[in-house]
Amino acid sequence: MLSYRFRDGVHVGSEESDCVITTPYATRLNSIRHSLRFEDPSDSFKALLRDLSTDGVEREQLSIKNNPLVNEPCRSELLADLDNFYAKGLLLIEISGVNGAAICLKPVRSMLHRRTVPEGGFRIRFSRYVNVQPFNDGLRISSPLSAGAVLVLDQRLFPILVQLVSECDEEIIRKVLPDDLQEHCADVVSMLLSSGTAGICDVQGVPDVDKEAVDAGWTAEDLEFHCHTREQMIDLCSGQSVPRPVDQERYPAKHQRIILCSQSLPRPSRINNNLSFFQVIHSRKTIRSYQDKPVNVSVLADFLWHSMHIREEIRCDPGLPRAYEGLLRPVASAGALHSIELYLCINRCIGLQSGFYHYDSANHSLGKLNDLADPCLQMLDLAAASTCRAPQSTSVSPGQGQRPDVLVVMAARYGRNAGLHQQTGLSYALILKDVGSIYQQLYLVATALGLAPCGLSFGSSELFEQVSGLSGCLECSVGEFMIGNPR
Ligand SMILES: Cc1cc2nc3c(=O)[nH]c(=O)nc-3n(C[C@H](O)[C@H](O)[C@H](O)COP(=O)(O)O)c2cc1C
Known part of the structure; x- marks a missing residue:
């Protein structure tokens, strides 16, 4: 029948x-x-x-x-x-x-x-x-x-x-x-x-x-x-069980980490070169090799400030039941959620000890989480090995890629996106779009500061978990970016 x-x-x-x-x-x-x-x-x-x-x-x-x-x-x-x-x-x-x-x-x-x-x-x-x-x-x-x-x-x-x-x-x-x-x-x-x-x-x-x-x-x-x-x-009736609502209080807009020690960073006083905005766009390119002299902490500070520092905390969707805390930064983010945090693997930097740091974008400071221990070194090696795939140049052997002075790791606090987007199902898609927006910001700011920028395709959330001491469900690495002094 x-x-x-x-x-x-x-x-x-x-x-x-x-x-x-x-x-x-x-x-x-x-x-x-x-x-x-x-x-x-x-x-x-x-x-x-x-x-x-x-x-x-x-x-x-x-x-x-x-x-x-x-x-x-x-x-x-x-x-x-x-x-x-x-x-x-x-x-x-x-x-x-x-x-x-x-x-x-x-x-x-x-x-x-x-x-x-x-x-x-x-x-x-x-x-x-x-x-x-x-x-x-x-x-x-x-x-x-x-x-x-x-x-x-x-x-x-x-x-x-x-x-x-x-x-x-x-x-x-x-x-x-x-x-x-x-x-x-x-x-x-x-x-x-x-x-x-x-x-x-x-x-x-x-x-x-x-x-x-x-x-x-x-x-x-x-x-x-x-x-x-x-x-x-x-x-709307797909039969999938509705996930438990996310407690937004657990994912405040400003993210503070428990750190070993903190180093405050200087605020930028000037841009180190005279490129206009359109010259920056015109001259932006990927650079994968570095001079012997490492980057210094004041340029690194400028790089972070112009990319990710918190300009303002705001109340989003005020008056609606879903109202939440958002942030304004130089870079854009879907829903002003800014769920992506920057972590830095400092390989070598004048004025800063090597190690693994979290960028406190509210206080414009770096919080040290770890020494340059094994998982950090593996992350740097993975980054160096990924540069062997540069499409414009002939491939080099994995041993020939240079470790960057600083490896920037982007880590997403999924719960912040899920607090707003559990129903739409867009949390992870929007995180990846935010990552793209940050890549471009880092490229342009690095170019304006005369640094050597390179976005990366490969990264390991496993190594990030080991070095950050956080479960990947709370914060997961979603992007990597290298900087150094261009050769
Ligand atoms: C999302 C993304 C991932 C990338 N991954 C790598 C990579 O793994 N290794 C690498 O050497 N370059 C990587 N790059 C740099 C590109 O290869 C580079 O942008 C491209 O070759 C164009 O060159 P240009 O940036 O100088 O214009 C990446 C760039 C982006 C935006």
């Missing part, structure tokens, strides 16, 4: 003589759910809505011609209404057998494209991007690209999932279907195709749903992260 029901999160109400269907979908920016309004609906339409909200509607009820309960013009109208609800991602489609619900298609986006079994022979397989998660006693199959999830509730259908790992045809699927579900072979294939979790294979065996992503080289992890953070319409 194949039936349709409204999925969870769909609510049917009335306003005067109109019917209003509230959907589970909203934009990420504004969590007001989208709704559909139907003016002066007919009695049969109201009955359809009632059935879809309760026990569901069996396909046979509507599709059997000459059904005495439903007359012909009314039947085709109701089928069109069902199609409309299907396409808008409002219907749960369920196939049941002797054990009850066996397999369902649950839309997760507000647009679902119905695909039927192609004429002639076909070969079908799972998308390479599918995720399989336990769901009640069954499995939930989804993919970042798919508009629906397939819920396999009857374990007798698990062999189909095994078959779909490689290409298979209708015959193979039919063979593994239990007797009571044989008549639904085409429906099961249609469900898999419509969900987007499986596709029809080309001659190379690539399912059509994956073609563009595979050609562009998307990894499953990147595609998941991208789709998760860039979708405009979101499903």
